[in-house]
Amino acid sequence: MRDGDEDEYLIAHLRDRLAGDEVAELGVRIEMRGGAVLLSGTVPTAARRDQILRIAHEMLGGHPVRSDLVVVCADAPDRSEELL
Numbered sequence: 291m292r293d294g295d296e297d298e299y300l301i302a303h304l305r306d307r308l309a310g311d312e313v314a315e316l317g318v319r320i321e322m323r324g325g326a327v328l329l330s331g332t333v334p335t336a337a338r339r340d341q342i343l344r345i346a347h348e349m350l351g352g353h354p355v356r357s358d359l360v361v362v363c364a365d366a367p368d369r370s371e372e373l374l
Contacts, residue, residue, distance in 0.1 A: 297322050297353075304349050308342060315342060318359065326354035332362045 308315045318331040333339045339359045346355050
């Protein structure tokens with residue numbers, strides 16, 4: 291297998307794992323950029339972001355991993371908004 295094919299294979303397996311029951315995260319984009327793997331998108335919590343990064347480091351074995359994952363909380367506000 292050529293290096294590019296192997297990289298695509300690893301990325302496809304990472305996508306499958308992130309879409310599985312353990313994480314169930316479909317909104318994360320994964321792509322190769324300049325020899326590193328870039329993860330981007332939004333996640334609901336910092337713990338989920340950390341879990342995704344841990345899995346990526348485990349599965350990508352030595353490839354540099356860059357993160358552009360943004361934590362976006364979708365919880366209802368805990369107080370009313372004051373309009374001026």
